[in-house]
Amino acid sequence: MGVRTPPFLFSNSPVGALLYGSLGRSLSNIWLEAVPRDLKQSTSVAIIGGGIIGASVGYNLAVSGVKDVVMLERSKAGAGSTSASLGGFRHQFSSELSVRLSQRSVSIIERFEELTGYDPLVSHDGYVFIASTEPSFNQLKKNRDLQRGLGVRVELLSKEELQDRYRFYSFDGILGGTLCEEDGHASTMAVFQGYVSKAKQLGIELWEDTEVVAVDRKKPNGFLLKTSKGTLAADSVVIAAGAYSGLVGQLVPVDIQIKPYPRKILVTKSFSDGIPLHIPLMIDVDSTFAFGREGKGLIFANNQATASSFELVFPPNYDDIVIQEAVRRVPATEHCSLSYANVGLYEMTPDSNPIVCEIPDVEGLYCCSGFAGHGFMHSPAIGELTADLITKGRTSLDISSYHIERFGKGPTDKEKLII
Numbered sequence: 001m002g003v004r005t006p007p008f009l010f011s012n013s014p015v016g017a018l019l020y021g022s023l024g025r026s027l028s029n030i031w032l033e034a035v036p037r038d039l040k041q042s043t044s045v046a047i048i049g050g051g052i053i054g055a056s057v058g059y060n061l062a063v064s065g066v067k068d069v070v071m072l073e074r075s076k077a078g079a080g081s082t083s084a085s086l087g088g089f090r091h092q093f094s095s096e097l098s099v100r101l102s103q104r105s106v107s108i109i110e111r112f113e114e115l116t117g118y119d120p121l122v123s124h125d126g127y128v129f130i131a132s133t134e135p136s137f138n139q140l141k142k143n144r145d146l147q148r149g150l151g152v153r154v155e156l157l158s159k160e161e162l163q164d165r166y167r168f169y170s171f172d173g174i175l176g177g178t179l180c181e182e183d184g185h186a187s188t189m190a191v192f193q194g195y196v197s198k199a200k201q202l203g204i205e206l207w208e209d210t211e212v213v214a215v216d217r218k219k220p221n222g223f224l225l226k227t228s229k230g231t232l233a234a235d236s237v238v239i240a241a242g243a244y245s246g247l248v249g250q251l252v253p254v255d256i257q258i259k260p261y262p263r264k265i266l267v268t269k270s271f272s273d274g275i276p277l278h279i280p281l282m283i284d285v286d287s288t289f290a291f292g293r294e295g296k297g298l299i300f301a302n303n304q305a306t307a308s309s310f311e312l313v314f315p316p317n318y319d320d321i322v323i324q325e326a327v328r329r330v331p332a333t334e335h336c337s338l339s340y341a342n343v344g345l346y347e348m349t350p351d352s353n354p355i356v357c358e359i360p361d362v363e364g365l366y367c368c369s370g371f372a373g374h375g376f377m378h379s380p381a382i383g384e385l386t387a388d389l390i391t392k393g394r395t396s397l398d399i400s401s402y403h404i405e406r407f408g409k410g411p412t413d414k415e416k417l418i419i
């Protein structure tokens with residue numbers, strides 16, 4: 001094993017969280033005025049959670065004319081899972097709705113600078129999914145048919161075609177794969193800042209360091225939120241607390257089936273050695289090994305199941321397994337050095353699809369969470385649709401399959417491409 005691992009960086013501690021936590025803190029300085037001096041006592045909509053989802057919902061509410069909105073963040077805005085996002089976006093999903101959300105979101109990201117003044121730094125380097133077993137390859141073909149039917153340009157590539165295009169990667173044992181060059185990545189923080197800044201310009205308030213600790217229902221409707229900064233009455237409440245949404249649900253109480261799963265991505269120092277600067281993110285759907293670029297460095301990861309936990313702990317051999325697979329697939333990586341780990345929580349529902357709906361029997365309470373590792377890429381469309389749901393009671397795209405009522409009624413349609 002030639003990859004040099006700085007021991008202080010790759011212990012089983014939440015290093016990435018510390019790094020990214022501090023990023024979240026420094027970013028929040030940009031919004032130093034975030035917590036108003038005189039807190040208001042009531043609002044039309046309260047959003048619990050100041051991540052990319054809460055920010056997009058807040059922005060879209062403001063754009064649709066609802067400006068009396070408070071976004072409550074117990075820590076610093078963007079310091080949750082949002083700070084760990086690599087900004088990847090893809091159209092390659094197994095369900096129609098996920099593909100449609102990507103199409104709509106990517107078109108918003110393409111216009112993002114015009115909308116908010118923030119350049120999202122989009123790059124279309126593509127995603128490649130590869131398979132080494134017949135069932136997985138068949139599923140990729142099925143996905144490709146669905147995606148093409150929806151107008152996405154996805155190619156099916158044989159092992160030989162893959163090898164010819166990506167000579168740095170060993171496709172030993174791989175049957176073939178799919179490539180979508182419309183996939184790519186953008187800057188999560190640019191998009192996040194764009195949403196927050198524009199929402200604030202439009203009149204939305206962001207209260208940082210404000211934890212919601214109790215949610216009481218008012219009669220005949222509305223809510224009383226008890227927070228670490230006092231009490232706030234709200235006509236409607238949106239739970240956008242990412243991996244913590246289940247816990248926030250318990251405050252009402254409602255059962256929101258979202259669990260936290262720690263994820264870790266190893267990032268190397270700047271490295272070339274024959275590996276182009278612009279390569280697709282390559283994901284092996286059987287081993288779950290993912291390989292791509294983060295700036296001039298490389299990223300390696302897998303998403304082999306870890307136990308659900310709010311603690312950012314990983315199996316002790318996680319790094320070794322991932323590094324061994326990196327060296328097997330991309331032999332040149334034997335000479336690279338690791339730089340840091342990017343860690344955070346995935347917010348998972350039982351079928352890896354989000355919960356976006358008004359909660360039954362609790363009028364005015366909405367959930368918008370559970371994005372299973374693709375919350376950044378779907379945040380633009382989901383923010384629009386959630387704002388529609390709140391302001392009009394209907395959405396321009398059918399998202400009824402994301403209703404919480406789907407659980408407890410037998411098997412649901414699981415998203416199969418989770419990375």
Ligand SMILES: Cc1cc2nc3c(=O)[nH]c(=O)nc-3n(C[C@H](O)[C@H](O)[C@H](O)COP(=O)(O)OP(=O)(O)OC[C@H]3O[C@@H](n4cnc5c(N)ncnc54)[C@H](O)[C@@H]3O)c2cc1C
Pocket residue numbers: 048049050051052053054072073074075076077078079080081082083084085086087088089210211212213240241242243244248263264265342343344345346347368369370371372373374375376377378
């Ligand atoms: C390692 C990693 C890489 C990823 N890469 C990508 C990627 O490339 N592309 C992509 O699309 N997605 C990616 N994701 C997923 C993406 O980051 C998440 O889906 C997204 O950030 C979820 O946003 P959120 O706003 O729902 O949650 P969060 O960003 O976690 O925000 C929720 C906020 O709620 C706050 N909160 C919780 N409880 C309370 C309370 N009681 N009161 C007040 N506030 C509260 C939290 O402090 C937190 O800031 C990645 C995730 C990880 C972990």
